[in-house]
Structure formats: C-alpha cells, structure tokens
Amino acid sequence: MTDFLLCKQDEIQDGKGRAFEAGARTVAVFRVKDKFYAFANKCLHRGASMCDGAIADGGATIRCPWHNWTFHLESGRNVVDPSAALRTFRVRAEGDQLILSV
Amino acid sequence: MNDISRSGFEAAKPVNPDPINPKIRAMEVIDTDFHFTPPWPVIRNYLAEPFKSRIWHYPAVGLEYNPEPANEKPGVGQDSHGTAGTGAEALRVLDQFGSDTVILNPGYNRPMSIFSEPVLAAFCAAHNDYMIKEVFPVSPRLKANMMVCQRNPEMAAAEIRRVGNHSQFVGVFTEFSALYEQIGNARFDPIFDAMRGQDLVLTAHSGGWFNHFSPMFNGARTWVELFGNAPIANAIVHLAAMIMQGLFDKYPKQKVLFQEGGVWWLSDFMLRVDEFYVSAPGDIALTERKLAAGERYLRKLPSEYIMENVRFSTQPITIPKNPKHFGWMLELCRAGDLFCFSTDWPHQTMDAGNWVVEHPGQINEEMQKAILAGNARKLYSRI
Numbered sequence: 408m409t410d411f412l413l414c415k416q417d418e419i420q421d422g423k424g425r426a427f428e429a430g431a432r433t434v435a436v437f438r439v440k441d442k443f444y445a446f447a448n449k450c451l452h453r454g455a456s457m458c459d460g461a462i463a464d465g466g467a468t469i470r471c472p473w474h475n476w477t478f479h480l481e482s483g484r485n486v487v488d489p490s491a492a493l494r495t496f497r498v499r500a501e502g503d504q505l506i507l508s509v
Numbered sequence: 510m511n512d513i514s515r516s517g518f519e520a521a522k523p524v525n526p527d528p529i530n531p532k533i534r535a536m537e538v539i540d541t542d543f544h545f546t547p548p549w550p551v552i553r554n555y556l557a558e559p560f561k562s563r564i565w566h567y568p569a570v571g572l573e574y575n576p577e578p579a580n581e582k583p584g585v586g587q588d589s590h591g592t593a594g595t596g597a598e599a600l601r602v603l604d605q606f607g608s609d610t611v612i613l614n615p616g617y618n619r620p621m622s623i624f625s626e627p628v629l630a631a632f633c634a635a636h637n638d639y640m641i642k643e644v645f646p647v648s649p650r651l652k653a654n655m656m657v658c659q660r661n662p663e664m665a666a667a668e669i670r671r672v673g674n675h676s677q678f679v680g681v682f683t684e685f686s687a688l689y690e691q692i693g694n695a696r697f698d699p700i701f702d703a704m705r706g707q708d709l710v711l712t713a714h715s716g717g718w719f720n721h722f723s724p725m726f727n728g729a730r731t732w733v734e735l736f737g738n739a740p741i742a743n744a745i746v747h748l749a750a751m752i753m754q755g756l757f758d759k760y761p762k763q764k765v766l767f768q769e770g771g772v773w774w775l776s777d778f779m780l781r782v783d784e785f786y787v788s789a790p791g792d793i794a795l796t797e798r799k800l801a802a803g804e805r806y807l808r809k810l811p812s813e814y815i816m817e818n819v820r821f822s823t824q825p826i827t828i829p830k831n832p833k834h835f836g837w838m839l840e841l842c843r844a845g846d847l848f849c850f851s852t853d854w855p856h857q858t859m860d861a862g863n864w865v866v867e868h869p870g871q872i873n874e875e876m877q878k879a880i881l882a883g884n885a886r887k888l889y890s891r892i
Binding site: 411413425427433434453474475 | 520521525526527528581582590857858859860861864867
C-alpha cells in the first residue's frame with residue numbers, strides 16, 4: 408500500500424470529480440459535501456472516464472458519462488448488477504490535504 | 510513545500526484521461542454510423558418552393574419514445590451525447606473518438622413518419638443539398654448516406670439519380686422496423702435500379718419503434734423492449750425478405766449494411782434460413798422477381814448471399830463476460846468478414862472503438878483492422 412498526496416481538499420468542488428495518476432493507476436476522486444470517494448477511473452463497461460461522470464441519487468451514486476452505468480460511491484458496486492464493481496480506494500484528509508492509499 | 514509533502518508521500522499527478530484507447534488512435538477507423546443533425550433553419554433554407562414558404566417548423570412526425578425516461582437525462586431526446594450539424598462539428602467528434610473517416614447518417618428523428626410524401630421528398634432533397642454545398646467541402650473525411658423518401662420508391666429513385674453521383678455520398682439511408690414494408694420487396698426495385706452501377710451501399714438502419722400502428726409496440730413499456738430488442742426481430746425479418754425474394758439474384762452487386770439490428774443472431778439465422786429453404790423452396794418461384802425472371806429457385810443457398818452482399822455495423826455491441834464465449838460468437842458470426850465498426854454517435858448506446866482492441870485473445874490484430882476499417886473499405890468502393 409502506497410500513500411499518494413493528491414491535492415488540497417478545496418481543489419475538488421462539491422459534486423465534481425478529478426482524475427489522478429497514482430503510480431500505475433488512474434483514480435477518480437469525487438467530493439460529495441465533505442466526503443471524498445476514490446475509485447478506478449475506467450468504467451467497466453466501455454472504458455469511459457468516470458471522473459467525467461455525474462453524482463446521482465442524492466449523492467449516493469456515480470453515473471458513467473457514456474452509458475449511465477451507475478455505481479454506489481461507497482462500495483463501487485453497480486446498482487443493478489452488484490457483480491460489476493469499480494475498485495475503490497481509501498482517501499483521507501490530513502489537514503487541508505487529501506491522501507490516497509493505493 | 511508544505512508539511513505533508515515533506516513527510517514523504519508520493520505525489521499523485523492530476524490528469525485528464527483520454528477514454529479512447531491509444532491503439533485506436535494509431536489505427537485506421539471508419540465510423541459507419543454517425544447521426545448528423547443540421548439545424549432546422551439551415552435545412553429550411555434549402556427547401557424548394559412551395560414547401561419553404563409553407564413549412565416553418567420541422568414537420569410533425571409520429572409519436573416517438575426516446576431514452577430520457579430510461580437514462581434519466583431530461584431534455585436531450587435521442588442525442589444523449591451531443592449534436593453535430595456542421596462539418597466542423599462532425600470533425601471535432603471524429604477527433605474526439607479517434608475516427609479517420611465517417612459515414613454521416615441523417616439524424617432527424619424518424620422523418621419517414623412525415624405523412625406527406627411530397628413534403629418528405631422535399632425535406633430529403635434539402636438535406637442532401639446542404640450536405641453537398643456546406644458539409645462535404647469541409648473535409649474528404651466526411652462521407653454520407655443520402656436521404657430518400659423510401660416509402661415512395663419512385664421518389665427515392667429520382668433523388669438517387671439527382672445527387673447519387675457526388676463522390677462523398679457513399680450510400681442510401683433507409684430504415685427497417687415492424688412499421689415498414691420490407692425494402693427487400695420487389696415494389697422497391699426502382700430504388701435498386703437507381704443504385705445499380707453507382708456503387709452505392711444500401712444502409713438498412715433500425716427505426717420506427719415508436720408505438721403506433723403496431724400491436725406489438727403498443728404492448729411494450731420500456732426502452733429495453735423497444736430499442737434493445739425489437740430491432741433484432743425486425744432486422745431478421747427484413748434481411749430474410751431481401752434474400753428469399755431474390756433481391757440479390759436480380760442485383761448481384763448490390764451491397765447492404767444493416768445497422769442497429771444486433772449481430773449475434775446471425776449464426777442461428779444462417780443455419781435456419783438454409784434449413785428451411787432446402788426443405789421448402791417451392792414458393793420462391795411465386796415471388797415477383799422470380800416470376801419475372803422465370804426462375805424456380807434462388808441461385809445460391811440463402812446464407813451465401815450474406816457473405817457476398819450483406820454486412821453489419823457493430824453498435825451497440827454486447828460482450829459476454831466469459832471471453833471464451835465472446836470468441837465463439839465472433840467466429841460463428843463471421844465477424845472478421847461481416848462486421849463494420851460504428852459509433853452511432855450521439856445516441857444513447859454510442860460505442861467507442863475500445864472494445865475492438867481490448868480483447869486481443871478473441872479479436873486478433875487482423876480482425877481488429879478488418880472490423881475498424883478494412884471491411885468498410887471493401888464494402889464502400891467510394892471510400
């Protein structure tokens with residue numbers, strides 16, 4: 408497990424995502440109010456960038472920008488096919504900075 | 510340097526990932542289905558009189574169900590991923606998806622359900638004139654299927670003869686559904702007569718699933734039923750008509766590209782159409798073309814016409830979770846010979862080319878090239 412320094416918390420807008428290269432991985436990081444979520448950036452369906460997706464269901468899910476595949480932010484699981492899940496990663500705040508564990 | 514960075518964390522790099530696989534950008538890609546929707550006021554300027562002076566709005570068409578309730582994107586209608594109505598806008602999308610060449614299909618929603626054939630024919634002519642005067646000059650990468658009034662074969666034939674010699678028109682756009690008489694019927698021969706000798710491909714694109722005039726559609730409730738699956742049945746029916754009613758015996762050089770009717774049914778179709786034909790060929794002689802030709806049977810087994818005359822665009826592709834099954838399906842459906850890549854941009858089920866290059870165990874380099882561009886190059890002599 409490696410910890411990566413991402414950015415300052417306020418550099419990710421509420422309801423929006425950003426992508427980061429952390430080692431060999433590309434990870435999408437989203438902010439919903441004061442919570443941060445991190446998961447593999449590539450959609451399992453056709454490879455769209457999840458960082459361009461939209462937060463839905465009152466902040467509980469993320470929707471792929473291409474074909475609307477929708478995943479729970481907490482678990483990464485698809486809402487209608489739980490066998491399809493984005494890999495999730497731990498992201499935490501230290502001071503005003505965000506740290507990603509991959 | 511702040512306290513955190515001093516404490517020894519590795520720095521992650523903010524990126525703007527390109528969702529298109531870099532291999533796609535390195536290969537030739539021909540997109541055989543891209544819906545191009547010029548702004549209505551622009552098209553109206555090209556309308557002939559008396560239509561231009563009497564038609565201020567895009568003509569009313571039949572009730573249509575679109576994916577908004579299914580994908581919860583209100584206000585975008587069928588154009589879930591955007592709208593392109595000029596040559597420059599189309600080129601921008603091509604570059605976004607790594608496509609070298611595109612075949613633009615008329616994007617207006619279901620024009621064939623405009624009730625007046627003269628209005629529809631005028632609309633088709635205006636669209637085609639706009640393509641010739643304002644879109645094709647932008648880039649040789651932009652090709653198109655011309656728009657015709659397919660309900661009236663004589664009107665369609667006249668339009669094909671009027672503009673069909675423009676080198677950037679590579680085919681003729683038609684639609685199939687349970688609401689259209691099969692374009693394989695001999696009644697439509699004026700269209701094929703007009704196309705003969707012009708190397709134009711007939712595109713048969715899924716359409717007309719809106720719920721009127723059809724008990725089957727009246728019973729449907731969801732986007733998956735209407736769009737996901739009804740086109741499969743319709744494509745099968747329309748392809749069978751082309752073959753069994755002798756279209757390809759009368760027009761042996763005519764090529765057809767089916768779009769959005771699915772592909773994986775092909776393996777069963779080819780077996781079944783041959784099986785039934787060999788056992789029960791008696792009524793082939795009673796079809797219009799065979800009566801006129803005085804022929805009793807088809808000249809080949811039905812499945813052989815598919816290999817010779819028919820191709821299938823890929824979008825929306827479905828991919829099984831088991832890679833072994835995917836490989837079998839590709840082989841059974843002769844994907845290396847029959848499949849032509851398409852995005853269907855900007856519609857809801859738009860495909861990028863990633864899937865073609867991301868299954869190297871099932872789609873080898875040779876098949877990747879064939880699907881992405883090679884099969885389209887063989888199909889379209891004008892590309």
